[in-house]
Amino acid sequence: xxxxxxxxxxxxxxxxxxxxxxxxxxxxxxxxxxxxxxxxxxxxxxxxxxxxxxxxxxxxxxxxxxxxxxxxxxxxxxxxxxxxxxxxxxxxxxxxxxxxxxxxxxxxxxxxxxxxxxxxxxxxxxxxxxxxxxxxxxxxxxxxxxxxxxxxxxxxxxxxxxxxxxxxxxxxxxxxxxxxxxxxxxxxxxxxxxxxxxxxxxxxxxxxxxxxxxxxxxxxxxxxxxxxxxxxxxxxxxxxxxxxxxxxxxxxxxxxxxxxxxxxxxxxxxxxxxxxxxxxxxxxxxxxxxxxxxxxxxxxxxxxxxxx
Amino acid sequence: xxxxxxxxxxxxxxxxxxxxxxxxxxxxxxxxxxxxxxxxxxxxxxxxxxxxxxxxxxxxxxxxxxxxxxxxxxxxxxxxxxxxxxxxxxxxxxxxxxxxxxxxxxxxxxxxxxxxxxxxxxxxxxxxxxxxxxxxxxxxxxxxxxxxxxxxxxxxxxxxxxxxxxxxxxxxxxxxxxxxxxxxxxxxxxxxxxxxxxxxxxxxxxxxxxxxxxxxxxxxxxxxxxxxxxxxxxxxxxxxxxxxxxxxxxxxxxxxxxxxxxxxxxxxxxxxxxxxxxxxxxxxxxxxxxxxxxxxxxxxxxxxxxxxxxxxxxxxxxxxx
Numbered sequence: 001x002x003x004x005x006x007x008x009x010x011x012x013x014x015x016x017x018x019x020x021x022x023x024x025x026x027x028x029x030x031x032x033x034x035x036x037x038x039x040x041x042x043x044x045x046x047x048x049x050x051x052x053x054x055x056x057x058x059x060x061x062x063x064x065x066x067x068x069x070x071x072x073x074x075x076x077x078x079x080x081x082x083x084x085x086x087x088x089x090x091x092x093x094x095x096x097x098x099x100x101x102x103x104x105x106x107x108x109x110x111x112x113x114x115x116x117x118x119x120x121x122x123x124x125x126x127x128x129x130x131x132x133x134x135x136x137x138x139x140x141x142x143x144x145x146x147x148x149x150x151x152x153x154x155x156x157x158x159x160x161x162x163x164x165x166x167x168x169x170x171x172x173x174x175x176x177x178x179x180x181x182x183x184x185x186x187x188x189x190x191x192x193x194x195x196x197x198x199x200x201x202x203x204x205x206x207x208x209x210x211x212x213x214x215x216x217x218x219x220x221x222x223x224x225x226x227x228x229x230x231x232x233x234x235x236x237x238x239x240x241x242x243x244x245x246x247x248x249x250x251x252x253x254x255x256x257x258x259x260x261x262x263x264x265x266x267x268x269x270x271x272x273x274x275x276x277x278x279x280x281x282x283x284x285x286x287x288x289x290x291x292x293x294x295x296x297x298x299x300x301x302x303x304x305x306x307x308x
Numbered sequence: 309x310x311x312x313x314x315x316x317x318x319x320x321x322x323x324x325x326x327x328x329x330x331x332x333x334x335x336x337x338x339x340x341x342x343x344x345x346x347x348x349x350x351x352x353x354x355x356x357x358x359x360x361x362x363x364x365x366x367x368x369x370x371x372x373x374x375x376x377x378x379x380x381x382x383x384x385x386x387x388x389x390x391x392x393x394x395x396x397x398x399x400x401x402x403x404x405x406x407x408x409x410x411x412x413x414x415x416x417x418x419x420x421x422x423x424x425x426x427x428x429x430x431x432x433x434x435x436x437x438x439x440x441x442x443x444x445x446x447x448x449x450x451x452x453x454x455x456x457x458x459x460x461x462x463x464x465x466x467x468x469x470x471x472x473x474x475x476x477x478x479x480x481x482x483x484x485x486x487x488x489x490x491x492x493x494x495x496x497x498x499x500x501x502x503x504x505x506x507x508x509x510x511x512x513x514x515x516x517x518x519x520x521x522x523x524x525x526x527x528x529x530x531x532x533x534x535x536x537x538x539x540x541x542x543x544x545x546x547x548x549x550x551x552x553x554x555x556x557x558x559x560x561x562x563x564x565x566x567x568x569x570x571x572x573x574x575x576x577x578x579x580x581x582x583x584x585x586x587x588x589x590x591x592x593x594x595x596x597x598x599x600x601x602x603x604x605x606x607x608x609x610x611x612x613x614x615x616x617x618x619x620x621x622x623x624x625x626x627x628x629x
Contacts, residue, residue: 133323135555136607138599140562141580145331145596148584150339235451242453243566247581265459266570273463280456288451295447 021300028296031289038286042091054082057254074278078264087278090256094283097172097251098238098290104176105237106183106230113187113222114214118195128188135181143240146174147249167252171244175237183229190222224301228294235290242283258283316611320604327600328382328593329375335589336371343367345391345587390591392583397594401576405598407477408564408575414491415498416560420553423503424542427510431518432537442507449504454563458497458570465493475572494571501563502556509552513545520544547618554610558603 022028041048049055052071059081066076074083116127147170151161160166194200195218203213238258244250245259253260258279265276343361347353353361362368369377381388387397430442466474477490517523518541526536565577572578576599583591 129319133326136323136558136603137327138558138561138565138596138603140565141577141584141596141599142331144565144581144584145334145338145592148339149334149337153337153339239451239453243455246453246455247569248585259453262456262459266462270467273467276456276459276463280453280459283453283456284448284451287453288447291447291451 018300025296027292031292034289042088045088049085086256090258093257097241098234101172101175101237102230102234105179109180109183110187112184117188117191118214131181131184171250186225187222194218194221228298232294235287332375387594388590392588397591404576404579415495418499419503423506423510426507430511431514446504446508454501454566461493494567494573498563498567513548517541517545550613551610557606
């Protein structure tokens with residue numbers, strides 16, 4: 001998914017101007033509120049667990065498919081576990097994966113974009129052709145292969161490879177590994193135009209090292225498109241994580257994630273259709289909120305760009 | 309023209325070569341060796357037999373040597389066999405490729421036919437209520453998890469209403485009507501996944517074009533609004549749109565994998581997924597490469613279309629790019 005950002009060259013607008021413009025964007029404000037609510041609820045998962053007197057991990061085969069009531073706000077699933085509390089715990093994982101993987105991808109993309117844009121020439125050609133190549137690939141099948149790789153054969157110690165959290169680290173790593181292309185392109189475009197400005201020239205003339213020029217002089221001026229693209233990509237990452245987890249290749253049970261909570265939903269379509277509603281709706285709302293937020297940030301950070 | 313073609317073909321071959329190497333190495337890192345699986349499923353085989361079989365198939369060699377052997381065979385036209393189907397991989401892949409192309413083709417066409425009018429409507433009335441509604445629809449479309457959308461469609465149209473089949477393809481002897489029935493939900497799912505993106509691009513491209521001087525000129529000389537928008541505007545907006553749609557082919561293929569898996573549609577995406585899970589490594593490898601090739605050809609055709617559609621762009625300028 002590519003993200004339309006018209007001018008990659010403007011730096012962050014002045015804070016109060018930014019806030020004034022952002023505040024007027026009602027969908028973006030509403031999205032920010034929704035995201036804060038979802039994140040808070042996810043953080044408070046243990047509190048809800050204690051308050052309702054349920055246990056997110058306890059299997060209760062005498063209470064499968066219970067309808068919603070005062071204890072089980074969204075009922076119970078095929079193993080008798082409370083759906084609401086599991087959704088909150090799943091939210092922790094899905095939001096964490098979204099944030100960390102998007103930040104990781106943005107870091108890789110920024111590094112590649114800065115190097116390509118600043119040095120130009122052959123390095124630029126090599127890096128940008130690689131970017132084009134990665135963009136053109138059918139990513140999902142490739143991610144499935146990456147998700148199926150045996151970590152022990154890669155030399156990862158068995159204790160780490162078989163630990164509960166291995167699937168979490170792995171998914172963050174592989175999504176960051178393929179998700180950097182948009183940021184790389186935007187940062188390169190920004191770097192190309194900033195590189196020619198006087199302050200960069202003068203820094204060069206005074207003998208500043210390339211790393212200083214890139215990090216101190218160019219990076220702060222291309223930060224707006226990075227923020228926008230990263231916000232939008234959190235949504236994309238959450239979608240990818242949910243798809244992989246749904247297919248059984250992402251976050252592994254017993255850790256709940258919004259995606260793997262839907263793994264059995266298809267077989268249970270006739271038995272318990274309600275189980276498919278909750279996790280899917282939360283993913284939908286969260287991703288939509290990140291998209292509106294990214295859109296609002298773009299308008300507020302870069303008012304000269306056309307609204308797309 | 310010839311130089312452009314050679315360059316592009318060379319580039320495609322390079323991407324395929326790198327892809328085959330990377331995927332081969334990754335597959336070598338997957339759990340379960342084909343021979344180990346064979347031993348596990350056949351109690352008559354001793355570990356010594358296993359060693360002999362590994363040597364026979366060259367599986368005792370280091371990974372890069374196995375890749376060199378595989379590449380040598382492929383370049384001689386031998387793509388190898390599928391472990392689970394016991395048939396040459398191409399024999400299995402080609403019919404599946406056909407099915408996937410039907411799915412991709414149909415949903416692209418439907419998506420474009422809906423996206424262009426929506427984009428034009430939104431672009432000619434920017435900031436109106438209608439524009440807002442279309443915008444909201446687009447945001448929903450890019451935010452909905454495609455597998456969940458498929459699930460909701462199944463729950464709604466197959467389980468609750470019973471109007472359409474929940475999955476499958478209707479069997480080999482199904483008539484055209486039955487086949488179409490089985491195609492409706494997969495095509496709808498895949499269409500919605502790409503429709504939203506296309507509409508946003510169509511809107512952006514149209515807004516860009518409608519600001520140009522020649523549009524103002526057309527309006528000033530009294531040309532009707534419809535002819536201005538469609539004759540002058542859309543024709544020019546189609547250019548960036550063509551590229552974006554074709555560059556989106558990789559994403560579309562990923563969407564096809566999800567859709568096919570959800571609806572039990574016998575296409576390439578589902579085949580690749582099943583073969584990875586079923587440790588059918590050669591089938592997965594060749595399938596992935598074929599999928600990559602299809603996507604690369606799609607991108608290539610987009611560049612060609614660009615040059616054909618836009619008289620300002622010659623193959624010379626594409627060569628320089």
